[in-house]
Amino acid sequence: MNVILMGYGRMGREVEQILNQKGHSIVARVDPGGMGDMTSVDEESLKKADAVIEFALPEGIVKRAELYSSYGLKAVIATTGWEKQRKDVLSPFKQDSAAIMYGSNFSMGAHLFFRLSSYAASLINKLEDYDVAVIEYHHNKKIDSPSGTALSAAGKILENLNRKKEILPGNPPGAIKPEQLQIVSVRTGSIPGIHKVCMDSPADTIELSHSARNRGGFALGSVLAAEWLLDRSGIFSVDEFMQDFLD
């Protein structure tokens, strides 16, 4: 597979390592910050590439998506923060051989954790004794709270556990209601990300835990996603890919 790396920051470099390990070729490393081979993508690279893996910034994403579409590329857009431009980014991909996959979490391990959370919630659905909460730990520079991953795991639990009806983020004063699913966010030190689903009954406690060690899981997921797109066209979410890949 011939791949354009759009964005050659921390994630772009991680993806490069995985592509090299798997024997894929990198056609161009594109980064306006000057760290790559070129600051904007050239026509020669677009013609040569099968796929593009994008971990960049959202500015200019509509134009880039049009470019990927017009060159029939398989595009993995892992760049985040373009929700408001979603329609403009995705609409060019409807009619030709190009394909796009987008999502805010390409980590294979995180998606395994979502799957396990769904399954655990469906099991305790019949066991009224078990209550459940989500706890996440991150470094003290993290801006968002709860994390997107914690919200996704909580969403899977709500889908499968009838007695929980809504998410309660944080630690508001007073007792929580039985139908609330609490997400506790701890911010301290340098933790890359730990997510736990804690199921507790009068007799015992069961915990599912996912600990991110580095960015490698996101990079591997994006490369597997590009490989999966090779013989497909159209628009796919990362959830659709993971569902197909893990089944």
Ligand SMILES: NC(=O)c1ccc[n+]([C@@H]2O[C@H](COP(=O)([O-])OP(=O)(O)OC[C@H]3O[C@@H](n4cnc5c(N)ncnc54)[C@H](O)[C@@H]3O)[C@@H](O)[C@H]2O)c1
């Ligand atoms: N979807 C996921 O699973 C996932 C996981 C990790 C990071 N991300 C997202 O990936 C993006 C990059 O993350 P990072 O940690 O590598 O950040 P980073 O800051 O290390 O790198 C971003 C790079 O993109 C470059 N860039 C800026 N505008 C660009 C453009 N128009 N075209 C090409 N490159 C451009 C910057 O110069 C920089 O080198 C962010 O949006 C981040 O939220 C997504």
